Amino acid sequence: MEQEFHRIKRLPPYVFAEVNALKAKARAAGEDIIDFGMGNPDQPPPPHVIAKLVEAAQDPRTHRYSTSRGIPGLRKALAAYYQRRFGVEVDPESETCVTIGSKEGLANLAQAITSPGDIILVPNPSYPIHAFGFIIAGASIRSMPAGQGFDFMAQLERAVKHSVPKPTAVVLNYPANPTAEVVGLDFYAEVVDFCRRQGIYIISDLAYAEVYFEGEPPPSILQVPGARDIAVEFTSLSKTYSMPGWRVGFCTGNKKLVAALMRVKSYVDYGAFTPIQVAATTALNGDQSCIDEMRARYKSRRDVLISGLEAAGWDVPSPPATMFAWAPLPPAFADLGSLEFSKILLQHAKVAVAPGVGFGEYGDGHVRLGLVENEHRTRQAVRNIKALFKDTEKVRNLLEERKIAS
Structure with a gap:
């Protein structure tokens, strides 16, 4: 049939x-x-991270169900990373959640915060899950032309002006996949100021935070004062530590959005395999050479x-x-x-x-x-x-x- x-x-x-x-x-x-x-x-991945995975897997207790929000040690390690890398203090209990890769986290956050007919603003071109995670959740996508030759703020203001109903959220991704575009804190500050006034959430994908070659290290949107009132940020170990198949990512920032993601995840998964999370903790806390x-x-x-x-x-x-x-x-x-x-x-x-x-x-x-x-x-x-x-x-x-x- x-x-x-x-x-x-x-x-x-x-x-x-x-x-x-x-x-x-x-x-x-x-x-x-x-x-x-x-x-x-x-x-x-680095040898010491693989060694920790093997060690943890040999402990019979680690083969039981894990926890969907991530083990405490890994969430604390992510908070420590934000402190040393961005100078941002993160509460590991209420402001971060471990995801099974950032792709899963983005898709489940879309399920958590989107109702059919909601409008989400997404750069075009962009990594497919940025749009299709919300499409799967029933949202309507308004594409904003992005990249060289386009003024992002002008596109954002135009999209908000001509969207009915008012957009629920806007997706950012810098350094950008696929365009490799980078931005500074001044850009984030302008977007945060505009979205706070408009009551629009910001979902930032910072998967390539550590893959840069010239200039200043890419910043986090959470460095902007007041950003956590409306923004969350997704990070990942996939590219930084060559761990794509391990599927370890994070959602960090606004407590309301993080809580919504954790609520959905509590119904759909038990988190990544515990030895993977233990080894991921070692990656974040260990030798960074x-x-x-x-x-x-x-x-x-x-x-x-x-x-x-x-x-x-x-x-x-x-x-x-x-x-x-x-x-x-x-x-x-x-x-x-x-x-x-x-x-x-x-x-x-x-x-x-x-x-x-x-x-x-x-x-x-x-x-x-x-x-x-x-x-x-x-x-x-x-x-x-x-x-x-x-x-x-x-x-x-x-x-x-x-x-x-x-």
Whole structure:
């Protein structure tokens, strides 16, 4: 029997799935694909963190149910991180909650605070869960064009002025995925002042707080006086400590929003596996030299990629932060759109990237490249791309023949 599921109908086909299917098919045929498509760290966590996981897993008591809000030691470690990194005091009992990765936390917070028809303001392009977490919860999304060439505050003021009902919340993400844009405290102060006057919550995603290469370290919105009256912030260990598969994140800030998230989580999960939380505590409290090593690794890869693409004839801005380069489509292929260009790179250069349209309609003029391959593999990818650009006319002719045949 064919059924109609309302929430599923609101989710379009996952754009990345099409490229992933082509990638899997190529690899099954024995092709060597250099994969920049997903922000998936290729290095393991620090050895002392893995050792703590093993040690904790050998304690029979740690295999029982954990707690959905996170073990006390981990919440205290997160509070200590905020104090030393941002100079912000956090109450580990009422102002922070451990999440099973920031993605889960964002989705469950959306369930906690959103009613059908509520309006949520989301930058476009943005990380998909920023919009679709709220869409799944029944909200209506108002996209705000973001990135280079757009004035965020002007877009925010316009969106609030023309939204009925008044927006419930606005999502921020800096350093930004996918655009790698960074902001300072002055920006956050302006947004907080505006949203406090309008009675709008702020949901900040700070997953890339430690992945920066130049300038001042990215700030936290909670450094702004009064921000906790309306804001929460999501952080994660995934990129900082190369722990993406461990699924450890945090929601910190406004007590009302944190309590709402904890209420929902108390019904839907028992928290991450306790040994993982114990090891995550060690990551936050232990030797932090691994973070400097992580930054140096991504910076080296970034420099190899950007300089190599420039030499190949592809002008891509050097990202000041995150583990991504946000690359405008080369002029010879710009009319095709990001999805078709991603397929061309995969089929003719053996390089996988993320099509910008997967992050929203305003991302369609770009592709995202993750800094997840070592320098040797990155140089090979650049050589493949350079060879593709030399045969641009041949590739375009093949595309035309394919269109005619279909």
